[in-house]
Amino acid sequence: MSTPAVVFSLGFTYDWAIGGYDFLEYMDRPEAFDKTRHLNDEYKDFIDYMSNSEKSDGLFNAQSDLLTESDKEKYRQLETVSRDAGCPKYYGVVSFDNNFLIENGLMTSDGKLDVHGIKELGREGINAMISTSNKLDNDNVYWTGAIHTNTDNIHIHFSICEYERREDRCKVYRDKDCIEVKAFDKLKSKIVNRVLGSDYSRQLTELERESIKPALSSGYGGCAEQLIRLADKLPSEGGWQYGRPKMRAYRDDIDKTVDAVIASDQKLSGLWKQYNEMLDSRTEYLRKIYGEGERHLYATFKPNRLEDFHKELGNQLLDDLAPLAEQLRASALPQAHPSENENSEQFLPPQYDEDTGIIMDMPEYSQPNSFDEEYYNSLYASMDAHPSENENAEQFLPPQYDEDTGIIMDMPEYSQPNSLDEEYYNSLYASMDAHPSENEMWFDEPPIPEADLYPYPQEFHLSEKETKSQLRIEWSDRYKQALDLMYGSRTADGKELPKDLPAALELLAQESDSGNVLATYDLGKLYHIMSDENYDLSPLSEQNYIEALDGFEKLSNKQLPSWQHSYLCYRVGKMYDRGLGTVQDYKAAREYYEKAGENRFAYFSLGNMYKFGSGVEVDMTMAVSYYEKALACKGDMPFASFNIGQAYELGQGVKADEQKAAKYYAQALAGFTAIYEKSHEDSISYRLGTMYLKGKGTDVDLKKAEKYLLESADNGNNQAQYQLGKLRLAQDRIDEAEQLFIKSAEKGNVYSAFSLGRIYMTEEKRDDSKAEQFLKQYLAGSDDELGIGEYALGKLYLTQDRIDEAEQLLISSSEKENLYASYKLGKLYLTDRKLDYTQAVKYLKPCADKEDNEYAQYALGCIYLKKEHYDRRLAEKYLLESSGHNNSSAQLKLGLMYREEQKYRQSDYWMKLAAQNGNEYAQKILAERHEQIRMKLHLGATANSVMRRVCSNMQTKAQQLLAQVERDEQEQKYKQAISQTYSR
Secondary structure: OOOOOEEEEEEEEOOOOOOOOOHHHHHOOHHHHOOOOHHHOOOOOHHHHHHOOOOOOOOEOOOOOOOOHHHHHHHHHHHHHHHHOOOOEEEEEEEEOHHHHHHOOOEOOOOOEOHHHHHHHHHHHHHHHHHHOOOOOHHHEEEEEEEEOOOOOOEEEEEEEEOOOOOOHHHHOOOOOOOOHHHHHHHHHHHHHHHHOOHHHHHHHHHHHHHHHHHHHOOHHHHHHHHHHHHHHOOOOOOOOOOOHHHHHHHHHHHHHHHHHHHHOHHHHHHHHHHHHHHHHHHHHHHHHHOHHHHHHOOOHHHHHHHHHHHHHHHHHHHHHHHHHHHHHOOOOOOOOHHHOHHHHHHOOOOOOHHHOOOOOOOOOOOOOOHHHHHHHHHHHHOOOOHHHOOOHHHHOOOOEOOOOOOEOOOOOOOOOOOOOOHHHHHHHHHHOOOOOHHHOHHHOOOOOHHHHOOOOHHHOOOOOOOOOOOEOOOOHHHHHHHHHHHOEEOOOOOEEOOOHHHHHHHHHHHHHOOEHHHHHHHHHHHHHHHOOOHHHHHHHHHHHHHHHHHHHHHHOOOOOHHHHHHHHHHHHHHHHHOOOOOOOHHHHHHHHHHOOOOHHHHHHHHHHHHHOOOOOOOHHHHHHHHHHHHHOOOOOHHHHHHHHHHHHHOOOOOOOHHHHHHHHHHHHHHHHHHHHHOOOHHHHHHHHHHHHHOOOOOOOHHHHHHHHHHHHHOOOHHHHHHHHHHHHHOOOHHHHHHHHHHHHHOOOHHHHHHHHHHOOOOOOOOHHHHHHHHHHHHHHOOOOOOHHHHHHHHHHHHOOOHHHHHHHHHHHHHOOOHHHHHHHHHHOOOOOOOOHHHHHHHHHHHHHHHOOHHHHHHHHHHOOOHHHOOHHHHHHHHHHHHOOOOHHHHHHHHHHHHHOOOHHHHHHHHHHHHHOOOHHHHHHHHHHHHHHHHHHHHHHHHHHHHHHHHHHHHHHHHHHHHHHHHHHHHHHHHHHHHHHHHO
């Protein structure tokens, strides 16, 4: 395809005709379907035009494939109300290359069209754009569309209107009513991805997960020495996660090791080549679809995918490497568990408390031949089997206990208190606190006249009377007035001077026509501001930037006062630095900055190049050096002071020094205050507010912080609204925080959107619909590098029983190393809804190993005792680790495990600990065991008493018998004596 496969256009108007003149005749002109012209022509009745039977099979909308005449009349009535209320009407075209439709099954080679399929494309794309936009509310818009087939390219026309005007966007937004770029891009990507389908993404994911990652784990043989060296370098305390701050210093070594493993293994190298070829093929295909003008939609596809996957491979390498490092560092330690070694006594209590009533001064466990030990063992042997093996098991287990796994299902949240100031939420906020990057701050393109920042005598400026043929730079009154209208400003007494972009455009055009190159540059910038959401204005922006660069370069080659030559070199360098009017060229930018000589703006820009690695290696020493040069020049440069203060605070390029950091922060504060006295520009008041809020260059002063942040927030600064919202949260002023976050989120601040999502998940502000809306906004506008947005939305979906959606979000968050999401997934895979022990182990293991999560350790210990996953060593390991946190459930499980193994001393020790820590089931088992022992001892004592009585009776009878025998013997002797006497 020599032209883009899909062309998108979008515009809007406030005044459009409704009824009357037939739009069909108007649009039937030969140029009617010139995509670069027809959207800007005078509008007639768009409804009639779109639904004309010669062009279309009729209008469709979000619900219906075909609107009736009655429906169209209702839309005309709605449009009349919308137009009278001052609402804009958005109109656009999605034009397809017919060959593209044929390739993707939406059109046959003989011209038969899948009308319903194309309508679905339009429907999904338009709805996605509306949902993504911060300016349009789903419940406040209606739209219509139609497929047109009477030209060489099949295309969809659509229009969008609002029921009511909910806000004056001309005051709230810099670009007024223009649809945001991100929303328009969402329409584009939604339609293109819907056409292309999911086969490619599935194939790519399968190659990553099912081929390359397993091949990496089995391909370490050729890099053994390198792997051992890496293991020795890594922190000995563990916690090896690629994305963690402490691992930043090792990422280069990790990446090189991954690359070395890939290169050393023939199979893996082949897979990696196949993977890159697939990415190149996709990038090229997307380029053909979107066209060269939409580079941001295709050029970043491969590098972003490679970066994400390389992080995954780095984490897999670290996971595989951990056991090796553990083996190397622990090789001198005994491998058996201490309970099986000679020194096992150190893990057992010296004796039982007297109140247990079981055994005192128990003999050595290794000598069970004493009577007491044998008797004790016999008592255990006579007791019932483990409760989980009997029919009445539930009497020993809590209601939420899973009989199959032995795991308590209702595990606590993983470090997730319900309050808004929870630890991880605060850490997230901390990561959002950084100021906008320097290349986004206003000082690079000040909204106040640069003459005020560059205080040279006015007589050095070239005369305004010079003709256009002679180029010049001049801060004339007309130019200053144009800037006031372009940016808006505030007087010293607080009076607001509102923005007026059309008036600014007119003045800048006049000034540019007279030869003022400064105005030509700002024309380019103004067209860029207005074309952020308006595709047709970007060529005008680029054209003016090209003319401005040409003018600056020509003037820099003339014989001018030294300050003008210096300033012009700085401006040319900045345009090369930014890629404005030319291809981005850091080398040329640096050369012009250096030509500028003693110029604080140029020095500061050079410092930023070294700070952010723009065309050079990151070198904070050089960055600080240039910031210091900027301060040495004539005139204040508070931004350089702030950056030096930050360098001393963080120890970047200089030795950390709190006193010097405070000194430079104080200089910056004074400089910002001086600028503030001249202009109450919202970004300066925001900077002052944050410095007082955080105590940079001053003591923390919440009163002043509130003053400046409130002023900046009232002037529409969404960063200030966000920071002030956070401050209101800390003050427990939830309603005020909510309103500030709403205003900020409406201007695209994704952190405010996230904050709103969290607020609407709290008990006092529970609103699932709003929570979902704002969390989706955060995800749409953020790369969600930490996975916190996906985690929060997944957690919300779990409460709504939207299990499949929650699962996918949590998996994505977990892949970004969010352990909160991993823990949630592990819990999910232990429920009947998604029962999968293998997956549970996969997601619980990082929580147990890297964050020492006692609940994950307990769950893993239980899983490893199951028959199909049995691993006695791992079960004992994780249960002992969890028990070390005084987890009574793990202690109970250990006690039961040891009892089944007839290790009664260990069993009784852990059972007793569980009972002491409040485990009612351990207490019940011990109580019943004590009762059984007491009963058996009582039976033994009773038996002894009976035996004693029997023996006593028998003894008496024996004595009586003996006495009788003696009497009998005496009687016999007597009889014998008598007999002998008579015989004589």
